Amino acid sequence: MNAIVAQLTARSLLGRRRVLLLLLLPGVLLLLCGAVRLLAGSDTTVSIGVLSSFALGTVVPLLGLIAGAGSIGPEIDDGSIVYLMSKPLSRHSIVHSKLAVAVAVVTVVAAVPTLLAGFVMSGTEASLAVGYAIGAFVAGLAYCALFVLLAVITRNAVVVGLIYVLIWESLVGSFVPGAQVLSIQQWALAITEKVVGSSAGTLGLSSAVSFGTGVVLLAVIVIGCTWYAGARLRKLRLTGNE
Amino acid sequence: MILDNVSRWFGNVVAVNDVTMSVGPGVTGLLGPNGAGKSTVINMMAGFLAPSAGTVTLDDEVVWRNEEIYRRIGLVPEREGMYDTVSAWQFVLANAKLHRLPDSEAAAQKALNTVQMSDVKDRDIATFSKGMKQRIKIATALVHDPQVLLLDEPFNGMDPRQRIQLMDLLHTMGDGGRTILFSSHILEEVEQIAGNIQVLVAGRHAASGDFRDIRRLMTERPHQYWIRSDNDRALASAIIAEQSASSVELVADSRGGSGYSTTGARDTTAALHVEATDVSRFVRVLPQLAARHGIRLYEVSPADESLESVFSYLVTR
Amino acid sequence: MSMPTPTSGVIHDIGYRHYDGERRGRSYIRRSLYIDSLKGAYGLGRSARSKVMPMILFAVMCLPAGVIVTITAVTNANELVGDYPSYVLNLQLVVLIFIASQAPVTVSRDLRFRVMSLYLSRPLERVDYVIAKYTAMASALFVLTAAPLTIMFVGALIVGLPITEQIPDYLRAMAGAVLISLMLGGIGLVIAAITPRRGFAVAAIITVLLVLAGVQATLQEIASAESLDIAPYLGLLSPFTLVMGVQSSLLGAPNPLPSPPGATGALLFSAAALLIIAGSYAILLLRYRRVSVS
Numbered sequence: 001m002n003a004i005v006a007q008l009t010a011r012s013l014l015g016r017r018r019v020l021l022l023l024l025l026p027g028v029l030l031l032l033c034g035a036v037r038l039l040a041g042s043d044t045t046v047s048i049g050v051l052s053s054f055a056l057g058t059v060v061p062l063l064g065l066i067a068g069a070g071s072i073g074p075e076i077d078d079g080s081i082v083y084l085m086s087k088p089l090s091r092h093s094i095v096h097s098k099l100a101v102a103v104a105v106v107t108v109v110a111a112v113p114t115l116l117a118g119f120v121m122s123g124t125e126a127s128l129a130v131g132y133a134i135g136a137f138v139a140g141l142a143y144c145a146l147f148v149l150l151a152v153i154t155r156n157a158v159v160v161g162l163i164y165v166l167i168w169e170s171l172v173g174s175f176v177p178g179a180q181v182l183s184i185q186q187w188a189l190a191i192t193e194k195v196v197g198s199s200a201g202t203l204g205l206s207s208a209v210s211f212g213t214g215v216v217l218l219a220v221i222v223i224g225c226t227w228y229a230g231a232r233l234r235k236l237r238l239t240g241n242e
Numbered sequence: 243m244i245l246d247n248v249s250r251w252f253g254n255v256v257a258v259n260d261v262t263m264s265v266g267p268g269v270t271g272l273l274g275p276n277g278a279g280k281s282t283v284i285n286m287m288a289g290f291l292a293p294s295a296g297t298v299t300l301d302d303e304v305v306w307r308n309e310e311i312y313r314r315i316g317l318v319p320e321r322e323g324m325y326d327t328v329s330a331w332q333f334v335l336a337n338a339k340l341h342r343l344p345d346s347e348a349a350a351q352k353a354l355n356t357v358q359m360s361d362v363k364d365r366d367i368a369t370f371s372k373g374m375k376q377r378i379k380i381a382t383a384l385v386h387d388p389q390v391l392l393l394d395e396p397f398n399g400m401d402p403r404q405r406i407q408l409m410d411l412l413h414t415m416g417d418g419g420r421t422i423l424f425s426s427h428i429l430e431e432v433e434q435i436a437g438n439i440q441v442l443v444a445g446r447h448a449a450s451g452d453f454r455d456i457r458r459l460m461t462e463r464p465h466q467y468w469i470r471s472d473n474d475r476a477l478a479s480a481i482i483a484e485q486s487a488s489s490v491e492l493v494a495d496s497r498g499g500s501g502y503s504t505t506g507a508r509d510t511t512a513a514l515h516v517e518a519t520d521v522s523r524f525v526r527v528l529p530q531l532a533a534r535h536g537i538r539l540y541e542v543s544p545a546d547e548s549l550e551s552v553f554s555y556l557v558t559r
Numbered sequence: 560m561s562m563p564t565p566t567s568g569v570i571h572d573i574g575y576r577h578y579d580g581e582r583r584g585r586s587y588i589r590r591s592l593y594i595d596s597l598k599g600a601y602g603l604g605r606s607a608r609s610k611v612m613p614m615i616l617f618a619v620m621c622l623p624a625g626v627i628v629t630i631t632a633v634t635n636a637n638e639l640v641g642d643y644p645s646y647v648l649n650l651q652l653v654v655l656i657f658i659a660s661q662a663p664v665t666v667s668r669d670l671r672f673r674v675m676s677l678y679l680s681r682p683l684e685r686v687d688y689v690i691a692k693y694t695a696m697a698s699a700l701f702v703l704t705a706a707p708l709t710i711m712f713v714g715a716l717i718v719g720l721p722i723t724e725q726i727p728d729y730l731r732a733m734a735g736a737v738l739i740s741l742m743l744g745g746i747g748l749v750i751a752a753i754t755p756r757r758g759f760a761v762a763a764i765i766t767v768l769l770v771l772a773g774v775q776a777t778l779q780e781i782a783s784a785e786s787l788d789i790a791p792y793l794g795l796l797s798p799f800t801l802v803m804g805v806q807s808s809l810l811g812a813p814n815p816l817p818s819p820p821g822a823t824g825a826l827l828f829s830a831a832a833l834l835i836i837a838g839s840y841a842i843l844l845l846r847y848r849r850v851s852v853s
Contacts, residue, residue: 004339011327017754021763028770032777040781050777058773066762073758078323083382086288087340088310158761159612166652166769168439172749217341234307239317 004229005097007085013071013101021066025059026113033117044128047121048205051132055114056185056192061165063110064143067102069158071144073151082238092230099148099226106140127196128203135192140207142218145225145242152232180208184221190214243305243390248296249283257282259445260296265423269416271436272425278442280425281320284394287423288317300390313341316383320394321374324367327362330354331363332481334381341386353381356411372399380408390416392423397431409435420538441556448537448556465521466545468529472538480531486524491515515545582823589687592678600661601702609664616657620650624707628714638724639715643732644803644812646711647704647739651799654743655768657703660698662747663760665696671755675850687845693698693840697744704736731812738832739802743768745839746798752846771797783817791817791824793833804828 012086014022033050040046072095084094114136118129146164151157169183180186189207191214196205206213243265250258265287275279285291286298288310289305294524298305303309319395325333332354354360362370376399383391393412397405413435416422426432431437433453434440441448468539471477478490494512518524532539595604601617602610627641631748634640647654669675678688712729716722748766751760775797782790793801807814808825819828 003338003339004336006747008325008328008336012325015327018759019762021766023760025766025770026773032774035778036781039778039787040785046781054773054777058769062762062766062769067767069758070761074756075323077756077758078321080323080325082290082317082319082321083325083337084340085290085314086312087337088312088342089340090309155758156612156660158758162656162659162761162765166656171652183596235292236290238285 001100002089002093002097005089005094006101008084009071009098009101012074013067013105018070020067022063022109025063026109029055029117030120033120037121042066042122042125044122044125044203047118047128048160048203050121051114051118051128052189052205055117055132056135056139057170060106060110060114060139060188061143061169061185063106063189064102064140064159065161065165067105067109068099068147069151069161071098071102071150071151073155073157075218076151076236077155085233085236085238089235090230091228095148095152095226095230095233099144099229100142102148103138103141106144107137110140111137126147131192131195134195135188138191138218139184139188142187142221145222145229146184147192148230149225149229152229152236177206181213183208184218187214187218191218243298243300243423245283245293246297246299248283248286248293248298250279250286250291250294256445258286258293258442261442261445261447263440263447263450264298265421265438265440267416267421268438269412269417269422269424269436271432271439272423272442273432273439274425274442274448275427277444279445280442281394283442284317284392284423284425288315288392305490313386314389316386316391318376318379318383318391318393318396320398322372324375324378326368327366329364329366330359330378330381331379333367334363334385337382338385343386349385349387350381353385356384357381358407371378373404376400377404380411388420391423392422393422395426396424397426405431432543436466443556457474465518465524467514467516467518467524468541468543468545469516469539469554470541471514471532472540473535474512474514476535477532477537480535480537481514481516481528484524484527484531486518486520486527487516488519490518513541574616581700585682585684585687585789588681588689590828592683592688593681593689593695593698596692597698600665600696600699604607612660613657616653616660617706620653620657620703621707621710623650624710624714627711628718628752631715631720638720641710641711642813643728644735645804646707646732646800647736648803649817650707653771654703654739654799655765655772658700658743658747659761659765659768661699662696662744662751663757664763665692666751667755667757667760668750670850671751671757675847685850686844689840689843689847693744693748693843696748697740700740700744701736704740707735708732708736709835722821728812731810733807734810735806735812738805739798741836742798742802742832742839745836745843749839749842749846752843772799775800779816791819792827793821795828798835801828801832801835805832 032054036046036050072081075084085091111133115129115133118132122128143165147161149158152162154160168179169185186208189205190209190211193205193207194211196203209217245261245263245265248258248261249256261279261283272280272283276544283289286293287305289298289308292306293350300311300314300362303311305315325336327335331350331354335346335350340354343349351360354363357380359374359377359381362374367375370378376396380393380396383393391412396408400461405471409431412422416435416437424436438451439453440450469477474492478492481487481490491514492512493515516524528542598604599609601613623641624646627639629639630636630640671677675688679685687704708729712725715725746768747764750764754760754763775793778796779790779793779800781787782793793802794804800816803812803816804819804824805828806812807818808820809829819825
């Protein structure tokens with residue numbers, strides 16, 4: 001972990017346009033939850049639906065994509081990462097610093113708003129807000145690690161990441177039951193389920209994987225992607241434009 | 243820095259083909275036409291590309307995947323991408339801190355002074371011109387006082403004054419014992435500051451050493467001379483009668499250009515262009531010929547002993 | 560010191576010829592740019608890598624159509640197993656990924672490498688550039704959305720289903736395809752034209768469109784469950800449902816979502832669609848008017 005790398009990453013990640021996009025998502029989430037509250041009152045089933053599909057299913061992955069890929073992608077793209085690479089600095093350290101910034105950003109724009117969204121929709125009932133906030137945090141962590149790795153591997157990280165999130169997690173996950181085991185969303189949901197506790201089942205909140213499996217798989221993804229990103233960064237080719 | 247039988251291929255394309263060279267203290271110019279593999283060689287030397295075959299070592303230490311080596315190497319990359327959102331001072335300071343220098347601020351200040359960018363150091367890099375960005379790149383490469391400095395096309399985008407400053411800087415550092423390698427197309431600069439040149443053509447190492455020495459080695463090509471005298475035609479026939487020249491050409495020189503007569507005035511007289519096959523004999527014989535025929539020689543100068551002609555010869559060979 | 564070239568200036572004949580022939584005008588340039596951008600959206604005429612994504616998306620888009628025709632044939636059904644008007648709605652994710660990844664290819668590259676000055680130094684006005692790019696993007700999307708519909712139509716005819724039954728819904732769906740192409744093309748290009756960074760443009764486009772889709776879906780579900788009055792109008796929130804609304808209210812197509820009622824509904828939805836199209840065009844013009852040429 002290197003503070004200088006983190007500072008430089010934060011400066012380039014939080015450019016004006018990107019900040020706008022990063023704030024747009026939680027803003028819309030909160031507005032939507034407000035609208036839902038107005039239309040449907042304080043209904044836990046509805047809250048779960050919104051939080052699972054919109055917050056955890058759309059907002060968090062997109063923010064993880066924007067923050068994760070954005071923390072290293074543009075620098076690889078325009079070659080300015082050479083200034084980090086031509087230093088006596090371990091490549092893993094570079095990856096850790098960037099990941100830390102991405103995760104910090106995602107916590108602020110995804111986990112915290114999810115907490116607020118939960119409160120807006122159902123107050124403190126059944127600790128839904130806390131549960132989903134924690135789920136959003138771990139999902140964000142996993143997505144950031146995954147997309148940092150993708151950004152190191154390919155120039156088209158954003159599109160590939162999108163295909164994973166949209167097609168694999170949503171479409172395939174709905175039609176192919178086995179695929180749900182390999183979905184970050186489901187793992188995060190397992191953790192949420194555990195936090196919400198025993199009432200989860202009655203409220204219709206259930207994940208395709210058990211808590212233990214979810215935790216293990218999340219850990220595997222985070223650690224695995226982070227390590228592999230560092231390894232690939234050592235072999236990064238800095239030549240060429242597109 | 244030693245490259246030992248280094249090759250690099252990308253799929254079917256061989257970018258660098260069995261190159262062996264040794265780069266030591268002083269200024270070395272890496273020369274070659276576009277696509278010759280200069281950037282590839284520099285990237286390999288900087289540890290950003292692994293050789294497909296052979297080894298690249300600095301003081302017997304392999305450069306690839308060796309992060310500590312960057313304490314001794316400074317790289318000035320060719321691409322323009324930089325952290326645009328920070329100021330010059332912040333950027334150079336960040337680079338200094340990343341090197342974990344004992345006194346980053348002093349080092350950063352010194353580097354900025356060296357490239358003469360201290361007065362604009364608080365401006366954002368995004369507002370800089372191409373030449374200014376180039377100087378910041380050099381500052382980041384110098385901030386840790388490296389033993390080896392690699393510059394990829396450093397004169398790109400610099401105006402003449404900045405070029406001269408950079409040449410002076412490199413010259414001074416080279417004289418101070420640092421190992422400096424830069425790649426360039428601009429032959430005049432290479433000629434002026436590089437004591438040693440390495441020529442790459444289509445990935446192959448075509449020549450190395452002092453360019454004058456290289457020229458002398460190019461024996462299959464006849465040496466060319468300009469001769470101006472007070473009786474060109476007589477001298478021409480005398481030279482042709484003699485055996486050591488293969489062709490003599492009477493050339494009208496109406497422009498004058500940078501040719502001066504001994505009186506210093508611009509001359510519009512003709513000149514002789516001689517291709518000498520046996521150089522040593524020719525230079526011995528010429529004064530004798532002139533003396534025998536009573537011809538006064540005003541000027542005898544080599545026509546092609548410039549880096550440019552060496553280069554074009556090597557490239558088209 | 561070497562002496563200068565002896566002869567006074569030689570002009571070498573490198574084969575440069577002055578062109579005195581006919582010069583085609585703006586419309587030709589516009590058409591060329593249109594064709595080139597359209598081909599570029601599918602990676603034709605570019606590297607193999609740039610073909611991968613659009614071709615895969617095109618295949619995925621057409622696959623269900625093929626499956627529908629096959630199942631219809633195999634089961635000897637009386638009508639197509641799938642339906643024309645909601646085909647694009649069901650496959651909206653594919654279309655979204657297409658516009659998100661190809662709009663930047665069409666427009667962000669020119670901005671990033673600052674070739675606008677090259678374009679504009681020809682007899683090509685900024686307006687022509689915008690028109691060419693917009694129509695190209697919309698055409699690329701139309702190819703994507705119309706192909707599967709046409710596959711189903713032709714397949715139905717081959718299987719022997721009566722043409723008179725197929726045509727109405729097919730035409731309705733085609734009209735919808737035109738509309739969605741124009742709308743998404745506009746939105747996608749507007750967002751892509753804001754930034755020269757391709758990765759960021761992709762993220763921005765998909766974010767905006769997914770957020771709209773997500774909000775619409777969420778509110779729609781709640782509103783329908785509670786049978787609220789506002790339910791049919793929620794389709795305005797997302798381009799796909801907007802097109803469904805136009806298809807059903809204006810053209811009479813079947814709609815899985817609550818259909819906007821009566822004339823006001825039809826008017827509202829159609830007006831919204833046109834507004835988005837016209838608005839995108841206007842914003843693009845504004846954006847390109849301000850692009851610097853230096």
